Amino acid sequence: MHDPALLRRDPEEAARRLATRGFQFDVARFRELDERRRQLVRQVEELRAFRKSESEEIARLRRAGADTAEREQKVKAVGKEISRLEDELAVVEEEFRQFLAGIPNFPHESVPVGSGEGDNVEVRRWGQPREFNFTPKPHWELGPQIGILDLERAAKIAGSRFAVYWGAGALLERALIQFMLEVHTREHGYREVLPPFLTNSATLFGTGQLPKFAEDLFRVQDHDLWLIPTAEVPVTNLYREEILDARELPIKLCAYSPCFRSEAGSYGKDIRGIIRQHQFQKVELVKFTLPETSYEELESLTRDAEDILQRLGLPYRTVVLCTGDLGFAAAKTYDIEVWMPGQQAYKEISSCSNFEAFQARRANIRMRRPGGKPEYLHTLNGSGLAVGRTWVAVVENYQQADGSIVIPEALRPYMRAERITPKGELV
């Protein structure tokens, strides 16, 4: 959500900035709604001021014993006019609100201009993809082969885009969650939080999923409740409608949660394996920061996510998304892509974004500096990391010719094993 005053000051500039990300901002429509709204507000307020003073006058006259019937009639008529205008204003305000809510965030000036994925820019690369002396298998072959991943039974009990993990596969998932949370809480300074996995629609509005992207979500029947698509949603909204003490910023939170996505409109994409699921697990990093430090914090948040891959010895590259590939609420986003040898491709495993005040304004999250007025703070988040995809990366990168999987050093304390055998056993 944008500040209407800012848009009013220079709508053409706003339109120009939004055009870089492929959004057409209707300047005339904005002007019309804004004008109309302010005009109605003025009228209503003038009438209310009149009614207020007249009512006080009536009270005075009554105490003095005078007849006030005539004045009362007059004020009554004004009251009718007020409610008529109020109804009209409510319609205009709702229209204005919806119009504003549908405008995506401005890209930050450092974001490369481009029209889509192809224009994203690689900013760094870490690790050498391993040389295999055999042809590495994709996880959807290796996993079922050694009995740690079962997509057929998942389809039976839930449908496509679900997975069942057996034995060492389930443990690997659990160990990854534990490992990530431990590193972020004990070494990167995040506070762990375990939020609800269902939220109401006001919460989803705050982070920008609603009203525009309802079709990407699962909704609970007969309740105002939705399955969260990411822990970003409940965690960012923890401080909705609150004013935080600026001296306590930055606030750094991390949260494990399952994530649920309908994946409507991604029918052809990633149909094999578990890269794109209706349900997956993720450890999320969320920050609340001062406006002047949010870009530094974006850098360190991205590094915190990358650190997990480095500790696991998984090669990756980091790209900055171009204006055309940016998500609705983001001003700048880094994607971290991990090397998947079975697919011979880098695959997104984390997305780290600075939303500046865009979410804060929607969710009304503010902070106050000592002695100052409330100001909107900046919100950021990133995956640290997507657990299911990390599972895939470990399986594909650490597979051996015989079908066994070497467990990365960093995970061994959590799995109490060094290897998953070709039969899916832990040794």
Add this chain to the structure above:
RNA sequence: GGAGAGAUGGCCGAGCGGUUGAAGGCGCACGCUUGGAAAGCGUGUAUAGGGGCAAAACCCCUAUCGAGGGUUCGAAUCCCUCUCUCUCCGCCA
């Protein structure tokens, strides 16, 4: 799920349908006092929208006492609906 009680400013807590945006207290800020501090005294201390302005300071207006609606010339105060919290009962991991 059933019955009852409640929701007021950063916090606690008053509040006859009419100068109540809201008493009082606490907290906080500034000043006086002090060698310094405490105590004491004084002053101040919500947010949003609109207007005066192109802005800031400042001034004016309007709204807000859980949310929405209603009654009334006028609602924190009366009525209705909803949400949340607490207590008891039932059910349950």
